[in-house]
Amino acid sequence: xxxxxxxxxxxxxxxxxxxxxxxxxxxxxxxxxxxxxxxxxxxxxxxxxxxxxxxxxxxxxxxxxxxxxxxxxxxxxxxxxxxxxxxxxxxxxxxxxxxxxxxxxxxxxxxxxxxxxx
Amino acid sequence: xxxxxxxxxxxxxxxxxxxxxxxxxxxxxxxxxxxxxxxxxxxxxxxxxxxxxxxxxxxxxxxxxxxxxxxxxxxxxxxxxxxxxxxxxxxxxxxxxxxxxxxxxxxxxx
Numbered sequence: 001x002x003x004x005x006x007x008x009x010x011x012x013x014x015x016x017x018x019x020x021x022x023x024x025x026x027x028x029x030x031x032x033x034x035x036x037x038x039x040x041x042x043x044x045x046x047x048x049x050x051x052x053x054x055x056x057x058x059x060x061x062x063x064x065x066x067x068x069x070x071x072x073x074x075x076x077x078x079x080x081x082x083x084x085x086x087x088x089x090x091x092x093x094x095x096x097x098x099x100x101x102x103x104x105x106x107x108x109x110x111x112x113x114x115x116x117x118x
Numbered sequence: 119x120x121x122x123x124x125x126x127x128x129x130x131x132x133x134x135x136x137x138x139x140x141x142x143x144x145x146x147x148x149x150x151x152x153x154x155x156x157x158x159x160x161x162x163x164x165x166x167x168x169x170x171x172x173x174x175x176x177x178x179x180x181x182x183x184x185x186x187x188x189x190x191x192x193x194x195x196x197x198x199x200x201x202x203x204x205x206x207x208x209x210x211x212x213x214x215x216x217x218x219x220x221x222x223x224x225x226x227x228x
Contacts, residue, residue: 031214037159042204043218056215089159097214106151107206107216109161 002026004110006092012116013082021077021113025094032075033093033107034067043091049075050097082117089114120145120209124219131195131226139190139222141205149208150181151216152190156201164190164203195226 005024013019025032034046045059049069060066064082069075079086095107121144131137141150152164165172165179167188172179176195181188192199202223206216 033215035218042220043206045215045217048215050214059215091161093216095214105149106163106166108163109153111158111160114159 004092004094004108006090006110006113008113009111010114010116012118015084015117016081018078018080019082019115021079021090021115023075023077023092023094023110025073025075025092026108029094029096029108030072031095031097031105031107032069033095034075034077035091035093036088037091037112038088046077046090079115082115084117087115087117120147120207120217122205122207122217122219124203124205124222126222127220128223129225131224133195133197133226133228135195135226136191136193137195137224139192139203139205139224141188141190141207141219143186143188143205143207145186146210147183147186147207148210149216150188151206152179152188153204153206154199154201155204155221161204192224195224197226197228200224200226 007022032049035043047067048056051072064080067077089112091112093107093109096105123142125140153161167179167181169183176193178191202221204221205219
């Protein structure tokens with residue numbers, strides 16, 4: 001597509017339920033990133049994919065968080081047994097960065113998914 | 119890890135005024151980007167500028183990589199410039215992730 005697309009735009013869920021957030025990166029972009037932004041705060045890195053593999057999962061806050069990417073394209077971020085502190089905007093970005101001999105490139109963000117846990 | 123500091127944290131301008139936002143970083147970087155987060159939360163790419171100077175309309179940016187800082191200039195500010203400006207850097211190692219500063223919150227009054 002023309003830009004990074006995320007769905008849903010908004011999600012309200014009950015505490016303890018599982019949620020899935022989806023990201024469609026820009027076509028041809030091999031790198032994909034998930035970030036989280038709490039109200040009035042900066043962006044917190046969660047996980048990075050190169051193709052379908054995730055060489056950097058260092059930002060996932062707990063084992064309730066997981067992510068996968070299939071076909072080198074769409075990615076899903078899953079939060080199990082949601083807690084109120086999980087409420088935030090979850091942002092996805094993609095870029096052209098490839099391989100270990102990476103070349104510098106620009107990251108583009110989607111519009112985010114606003115998650116509210118009640 | 120790399121530290122990214124932005125200043126000032128908050129800025130109020132009268133429409134038409136000029137301003138300079140600063141981003142300091144603690145390590146060598148491969149990539150530096152400036153973003154504008156509008157009131158609807160969308161992150162808009164302003165500049166991809168690991169070094170040198172770029173201009174786009176009323177905005178320009180300069181990164182001095184050897185001294186580990188970048189500046190974003192806004193001239194003749196407009197109310198639509200309001201929002202949060204983020205600087206983000208990618209460290210010069212095998213890491214690909216962008217590390218964000220805490221942002222500068224700008225309010226332009228009519």
